[in-house]
Every structure is written in C-alpha cells, then in structure tokens.
Amino acid sequence: MKLEQNNKKPSDYWGAITDSGIVYLMHCGLTRVAYITALFIFQEVGSNNLYQGTVNSIYETMKQDFDKNKELSNGNLHSLKKVSSPAKQSVYNAVRELVDNHILYKIPNKHEYFVNPLIYYKGGKKQLKGLVAKLLQLAGYKQTEDEKRQNSYRLDKVDRFMTEECLPIIDPIIESLNQI
Numbered sequence: 001m002k003l004e005q006n007n008k009k010p011s012d013y014w015g016a017i018t019d020s021g022i023v024y025l026m027h028c029g030l031t032r033v034a035y036i037t038a039l040f041i042f043q044e045v046g047s048n049n050l051y052q053g054t055v056n057s058i059y060e061t062m063k064q065d066f067d068k069n070k071e072l073s074n075g076n077l078h079s080l081k082k083v084s085s086p087a088k089q090s091v092y093n094a095v096r097e098l099v100d101n102h103i104l105y106k107i108p109n110k111h112e113y114f115v116n117p118l119i120y121y122k123g124g125k126k127q128l129k130g131l132v133a134k135l136l137q138l139a140g141y142k143q144t145e146d147e148k149r150q151n152s153y154r155l156d157k158v159d160r161f162m163t164e165e166c167l168p169i170i171d172p173i174i175e176s177l178n179q180i
Contacts, residue, residue, distance in 0.1 A: 014122065015042060021119030028101050033086045037062070037094035038103060042115065047123040049131050051104075051113040059091040105138040114138055118162070136161070 017025070025035070040062050041051050051058070066085035086094070095113075098104040105114040115121070117131035136143075136153070141161050147153055 015045070015120055016122075017042075017120050018118060021116075024119060025103075028103075030097060030101065030103075031094065033090045034094040034097040034101075036086065037091055038098055038120075040065070041098075041104070041113065042120050045115050045120075045122060047127055049115045049117055049121055049134075050107070051115065052111065054111045055092050055095045056088075057111075058095060059086075059088050062086065062091060102139070105135070107138075 025038075030038070037058065041058060044053075044058075044061065045051050053061075063085040095104065099106055099113075103116050103119055105116065106112075107114060114134065117128055117135055121128055121131055123131075133153075136158065139161075141158070143153065144157075
C-alpha cells in the first residue's frame, strides 16, 4: 500500500480550507501570486501544518510543477493557453505577504513555515486543537498560570486575542453580512 511506503498517515493526504479561511482569503486582498503560492504550500504541508523548506524550495517546487504542466486547456480543445511559473522575486514577495496576513508563520531559527489552521489544516478535529494551540504560541498568546495548570484556554480571552492578532477581518465581515 502506498501509505506504508511513504510512511505517511492518511491525514497527510487531505486537507481543507476552513469556512472562515475562505472568507478571510476572499477579503484580505492577496495578490494572485500569493494565492497561487498559498495553494502550493497547502498541498505540501503535513498533518503538523508545517512546510519544511526555504522560500527558494517553495519557488523550485512551484517551478517544477508549472514546468510539468506547461499547457492548460482553455476549455477549447483547439486552443491551449501557455502558463509560466511566477518569478522567484514574486514568490519571495508572496511568502512575505502570506506571513504579513497571518496565513503563514515563520518558525524562528528554522527553515519552516506553519500554516494558520484557522485557514487551512490537514487532519481531523482532534489534530485541530493541537494546531490551534501551536498557532496561539506562535502568535504570542500568553497563557495565564490558571490556564497552564488546567492545560486549557479561556475561550473568551482566546477569541479576543484571535480577533485582534490573527484574523482581524473576520468579525467585521460577518457583522456586515448579518446587517444585509
């Protein structure tokens, strides 16, 4: 079986953009190259939501994938549209844009990026709790002594923190949708 050969868990093969992630991605104003880069990174992360590699390796993977698929059908069998991979500098700028928009978090002193699990994650709901805890840590959330002792989080405090630090646009969008 292929799963055993690659030593991958089933959850390493599927992932999902969350509902709030879809809303956030639609309204955060990413450039086209940032969207493409995010999708490439999403498909490369494991169930720990980590992309292991440099920005240059992201670019090289994208370039290889684009080179394998040089021509895409344009809905018409007689006309094919040529596509090319984004320039290296564009991919570097896109990764910076993804970090600035809290979609990716650079792991300090490592060649790793953590994908915000509120936007995209691989695995089931059990894994999501651990991924959100890691997100809180990377985003600078400070657990109170009480929270540490109980190995839990005050949801009201976390919600406020997430709104202020990680997904600042979600609440205003949802509120405006409710007013229509």
